[in-house]
Amino acid sequence: MDAAEHEPEQDQEHGLPEEALPGTDPAASAALAADPATALALLREGELEIHGRLTDASNAVLYCTVTLDGLTAPCVYKPVAGERPLWDFPDGTLAGREVAAYEIAAATGWALVPPTVLRGGPAGPGMVQLWIEPDPEAPELLALQDPAGPEDGWLPIVRAEVGEGRVALLVHRDDRRLRRLAVLDAVLNNADRKGGHWIGAADGRIYGIDHGVTLNTEDKLRTLLWGWADQPLPDEAQPVLKALLADLDGPLGARLAPHLTAAELDALRARTARLAGTGRHPLPSADWPSIPWPPV
Ligand SMILES: Nc1ncnc2c1ncn2[C@@H]1O[C@H](COP(=O)(O)OP(=O)(O)O)[C@@H](O)[C@H]1O
Numbered sequence: 067m068d069a070a071e072h073e074p075e076q077d078q079e080h081g082l083p084e085e086a087l088p089g090t091d092p093a094a095s096a097a098l099a100a101d102p103a104t105a106l107a108l109l110r111e112g113e114l115e116i117h118g119r120l121t122d123a124s125n126a127v128l129y130c131t132v133t134l135d136g137l138t139a140p141c142v143y144k145p146v147a148g149e150r151p152l153w154d155f156p157d158g159t160l161a162g163r164e165v166a167a168y169e170i171a172a173a174t175g176w177a178l179v180p181p182t183v184l185r186g187g188p189a190g191p192g193m194v195q196l197w198i199e200p201d202p203e204a205p206e207l208l209a210l211q212d213p214a215g216p217e218d219g220w221l222p223i224v225r226a227e228v229g230e231g232r233v234a235l236l237v238h239r240d241d242r243r244l245r246r247l248a249v250l251d252a253v254l255n256n257a258d259r260k261g262g263h264w265i266g267a268a269d270g271r272i273y274g275i276d277h278g279v280t281l282n283t284e285d286k287l288r289t290l291l292w293g294w295a296d297q298p299l300p301d302e303a304q305p306v307l308k309a310l311l312a313d314l315d316g317p318l319g320a321r322l323a324p325h326l327t328a329a330e331l332d333a334l335r336a337r338t339a340r341l342a343g344t345g346r347h348p349l350p351s352a353d354w355p356s357i358p359w360p361p362v
């Protein structure tokens with residue numbers, strides 16, 4: 067028997083041993099994500115067990131399960147102690163920004179971020195977020211197409227060199243869920259919405275993940291979702307933005323205060339008001355790399 071036969075099966079995407087991935091059933095994780103009250107109680111109070119580290123992650127991202135009253139679900143745990151310092155995000159913690167992003171997303175009613183809490187764990191305080199197992203059948207939302215495109219139903223992001231001097235057009239789908247995510251990212255000032263940072267769940271929803279670099283006071287929107295740039299916001303966005311503004315001056319603002327500086331909260335209010343005021347999707351900035359590269 068050669069050595070390779072003793073190697074545990076690897077999960078291709080994350081390099082985790084196969085047996086370290088209990089309960090990653092797409093339908094079960096989608097159902098729990100759609101029941102935030104149950105998911106939040108489980109994440110807050112359940113017993114957290116670490117199964118492995120996600121090797122493609124830049125900060126410590128631990129794959130865990132959380133168990134309460136016989137219910138077990140997979141989750142990610144990002145301990146604050148495992149955060150790499152970032153010069154342009156000197157205040158607060160990445161974990162706190164992830165929780166703030168969840169609170170804001172929940173307040174929109176669009177359920178675009180998996181339930182996320184701040185709590186203690188085996189590696190100290192950190193963020194714990196419900197794991198969304200990707201639906202293997204979910205249609206691709208990004209593609210490379212002929213530079214003369216885009217094809218019907220797709221919107222252009224950027225033309226890119228794809229090797230041997232060939233040029234292709236990177237496109238995303240003209241999709242209502244992605245458009246909501248684009249509005250949320252404009253509110254969050256998300257500096258990292260690449261293709262791997264949304265997940266298609268088994269119930270047809272999409273969930274954005276990895277919101278550690280959001281909510282800066284300076285405009286840092288970096289995303290692939292430029293297909294609607296400068297276009298009028300969808301009709302459904304205005305009432306959501308107005309309600310968000312009122313909530314920011316009330317209970318939501320109070321929930322965010324432990325995680326953000328006063329200046330970051332002010333900037334969040336100002337961005338939300340600006341978005342509602344212009345009524346248009348933002349344009350890429352000339353002062354900031356507006357497209358994450360590589361894009362996935
Ligand atoms: N809630 C989640 N559900 C499913 N997969 C997740 C979740 N959070 C993270 N992941 C997976 O773990 C990888 C690393 O997590 P991410 O939040 O992107 O960490 P980092 O800040 O290090 O980039 C992601 O690319 C994704 O594949």
Ligand SMILES: [Mg+2]
Binds near residue numbers: 263276
């Ligand atoms: Mg990431």
